[in-house]
Amino acid sequence: xxxxxxxxxxxxxxxxxxxxxxxxxxxxxxxxxxxxxxxxxxxxxxxxxxxxxxxxxxxxxxxxxxxxxxxxxxxxxxxxxxxxxxxxxxxxxxxxxxxxxxxxxxxxxxxxxxxxxxxxxxxxxxxxxxxxxxxxxxxxxxxxxxxxxxxxxxxxxxxxxxxxxxxxxxxxxxxxxxxxxxxxxxxxxxxxxxxxxxxxxxxxxxxxxxxxxxxxxxxxxxxxxxxxxxxxxxxxxxxxxxxxxxxxxxxxxxxxxxxxxxxxxxxxxxxxxxxxxxxxxxxxxxxxxxxxxxxxxxxxxxxxxxxxxxxxxxxxxxxxxxxxxxxxxxxxxxxxxxxxxxxxxxxxxxxxxxxxxxxxxxxxxxxxxxxxxxxxxxxxxxxxxxxxxxxxxxxxxxxxxxxxxxxxxxxxxxxxxxxxxxxxxxxxxxxxxxxxxxxxxxxxxxxxxxxxxxxxxxxxxxxxxxxxxxxxxxxxxxxxxxxxxxxxxxxxxxxxxxxxxxxxxxxxxxxxxxxxxxxxxxxxxxxxxxxxxxxxxxxxxxxxxxxxxxxxxxxxxxxxxxxxxxxxxxxxxxxxxxxxxxxxxxxxxxxxxxxxxxxxxxxxxxxxxxxxxxxxxxxxxxxxxxxxxxxxxxxxxxxxxxxxxxxxxxxxxxxxxxxxxx
Numbered sequence: 220x221x222x223x224x225x226x227x228x229x230x231x232x233x234x235x236x237x238x239x240x241x242x243x244x245x246x247x248x249x250x251x252x253x254x255x256x257x258x259x260x261x262x263x264x265x266x267x268x269x270x271x272x273x274x275x276x277x278x279x280x281x282x283x284x285x286x287x288x289x290x291x292x293x294x295x296x297x298x299x300x301x302x303x304x305x306x307x308x309x310x311x312x313x314x315x316x317x318x319x320x321x322x323x324x325x326x327x328x329x330x331x332x333x334x335x336x337x338x339x340x341x342x343x344x345x346x347x348x349x350x351x352x353x354x355x356x357x358x359x360x361x362x363x364x365x366x367x368x369x370x371x372x373x374x375x376x377x378x379x380x381x382x383x384x385x386x387x388x389x390x391x392x393x394x395x396x397x398x399x400x401x402x403x404x405x406x407x408x409x410x411x412x413x414x415x416x417x418x419x420x421x422x423x424x425x426x427x428x429x430x431x432x433x434x435x436x437x438x439x440x441x442x443x444x445x446x447x448x449x450x451x452x453x454x455x456x457x458x459x460x461x462x463x464x465x466x467x468x469x470x471x472x473x474x475x476x477x478x479x480x481x482x483x484x485x486x487x488x489x490x491x492x493x494x495x496x497x498x499x500x501x502x503x504x505x506x507x508x509x510x511x512x513x514x515x516x517x518x519x520x521x522x523x524x525x526x527x528x529x530x531x532x533x534x535x536x537x538x539x540x541x542x543x544x545x546x547x548x549x550x551x552x553x554x555x556x557x558x559x560x561x562x563x564x565x566x567x568x569x570x571x572x573x574x575x576x577x578x579x580x581x582x583x584x585x586x587x588x589x590x591x592x593x594x595x596x597x598x599x600x601x602x603x604x605x606x607x608x609x610x611x612x613x614x615x616x617x618x619x620x621x622x623x624x625x626x627x628x629x630x631x632x633x634x635x636x637x638x639x640x641x642x643x644x645x646x647x648x649x650x651x652x653x654x655x656x657x658x659x660x661x662x663x664x665x666x667x668x669x670x671x672x673x674x675x676x677x678x679x680x681x682x683x684x685x686x687x688x689x690x691x692x693x694x695x696x697x698x699x700x701x702x703x704x705x706x707x708x709x710x711x712x713x714x715x716x717x718x719x720x721x722x723x724x725x726x727x728x729x730x731x732x733x734x735x736x737x738x739x740x741x742x743x744x745x746x747x748x749x750x751x752x753x754x755x756x757x758x759x760x761x762x763x764x765x766x767x768x769x770x771x772x773x774x775x776x777x778x779x780x781x782x783x784x785x786x787x788x789x790x791x792x793x794x795x796x797x798x799x800x801x802x803x804x805x806x807x808x809x810x811x812x813x814x815x816x817x818x819x820x821x822x823x824x825x826x827x828x829x830x831x832x833x834x835x836x837x838x839x840x841x842x843x844x845x846x847x848x849x850x851x852x853x854x855x856x857x858x859x860x861x862x863x864x865x866x867x868x869x870x871x872x873x874x875x876x877x878x879x880x881x
Contacts, residue, residue, distance in 0.1 A: 438465065499528040
């Protein structure tokens with residue numbers, strides 16, 4: 220009997236130890252939450268410290284902080300993490316994604332009644348609408364920030380709001396008011412020792428001089444900013460803006476060498492601190508420099524890049540979506556909150572039931588064991604009976620344990636299902652506000668073709684008049700002058716054929732779909748890059764003779780083929796060969812373009828379709844060509860694949876669905 224008592228007491232002690240461990244686990248969980256909170260706070264501080272020097276790492280820290288905040292369900296850290304992500308995206312010019320996170324942060328700060336963080340978030344949203352040229356909306360946000368600053372007697376908030384309002388005035392032709400505000404913020408920032416705001420105010424003063432046709436005064440201010448402040452440390456995102464403005468100012472005073480120097484500085488800065496809006500300014504001024512130097516081919520390419528970025532921001536559909544963004548997002552957010560609250564409540568109910576089952580089971584087990592021990596100690600006469608009772612109760616406990624295990628497994632399965640539902644809801648919510656990434660280049664080509672065509676007509680008309688005049692008045696010299704006149708006519712004819720190719724390239728996307736001749740499109744594209752391949756690249760064509768019907772957008776196909784051919788030509792350093800083969804299989808048109816160029820390293824094959832990925836030297840490409848090509852092929856149900864070996868060449872295969880084979 221003593222041995223049985225020892226066993227029973229051992230069981231009781233073990234159960235009590237389990238309860239102690241459970242309480243210790245709760246305390247450890249609380250300690251873990253404190254450690255995670257400290258880690259989140261550290262990462263958010265790092266975001267602010269490295270945002271101006273390493274924006275990619277800053278975004279990674281901010282996203283890690285958001286993930287940890289959601290795990291511990293801390294609303295304040297969730298809001299601060301979303302604010303940090305929004306600031307990083309605004310720094311890059313990725314405006315829709317920035318608005319998504321900032322709107323989330325603003326909603327939570329409103330719930331927490333945190334006026335300072337709310338004002339900071341409002342200012343960031345105002346900056347985004349200002350960058351998108353929605354000046355009325357931006358001014359409303361800046362007014363809200365100003366009122367928050369006055370109410371809380373926060374001078375820094377007031378200065379930031381004034382800078383925002385001054386920027387709006389400067390872009391709505393109220394330049395005198397803008398100059399007054401920027402001088403005021405410059406003095407206030409200087410008195411407070413706020414270097415970022417001080418240098419920003421000074422830069423905006425220079426910009427006002429620039430846009431009031433006082434370029435020399437603007438250059439004086441810009442030189443002061445460049446020489447007296449370390450912008451890489453104080454405000455790195457201002458660097459590319461400063462160099463763009465200096466390029467503009469030197470172009471105004473016809474100092475082409477200085478304009479070229481600062482234009483190249485813009486490109487160097489954007490490689491370290493990327494900004495989409497500032498990249499658009501770089502292409503715009505590069506186009507003007509190339510035009511002045513009569514480098515028309517480069518000018519056309521840079522104007523295409525500028526117009527592409529400009530159209531992506533100013534697209535009518537984008538504007539309409541932006542105007543409705545806040546209303547749609549609030550509705551989606553409320554629905555998402557209701558669903559999340561419902562799921563949270565269900566999870567909490569399941570957790571409470573699980574705890575009750577465990578607590579009741581443990582308590583029942585302890586009571587039963589005490590009763591058994593008491594009965595054993597009370598009498599020795601009922602040993603056999605009690606032993607039998609104990610055996611039965613042990614069997615019941617085993618059954619209860621099996622039921623508890625089954626219940627736990629069911630609860631785990633339910634939790635996994637609910638986590639999957641939450642993930643699907645989050646993905647669906649993000650897809651509802653996905654931005655359009657790329658826009659057509661056709662409008663630019665049409666404009667360039669139109670502008671070239673007019674002077675060609677003047678030249679053609681003038682040479683005909685000269686020829687008639689020579690025949691009538693200097694007929695004896697006509698034979699000597701005839702070769703020169705013929706040469707001019709040949710040049711005009713070649714230029715006219717290039718304009719015709721541009722017109723095919725620039726067909727608007729909203730035109731009805733037509734039956735496209737892919738061979739005609741390829742030949743037009745080859746004509747457009749003739750200057751790049753002339754006398755160094757052999758073109759070998761192997762076109763199919765099978766009849767086919769390809770219903771698609773002609774300008775889209777021009778863009779796809781032209782991008783591939785330009786990449787192939789640029790991959791060939793000296794001399795080489797480009798083979799173009801077309802064939803029809805299984806009601807699909809295949810276009811195979813092979814070059815003998817430098818090839819693509821194996822580690823880069825999976826990245827070449829990513830936006831802005833490029834292995835070219837600075838100034839030789841932005842990394843958008845293949846990304847645009849891929850998006851176009853997705854729109855017309857086509858696909859693209861690559862095979863490449865380094866120093867051996869690359870083969871690109873494009874497949875397009877045919878309507879029918881005749």
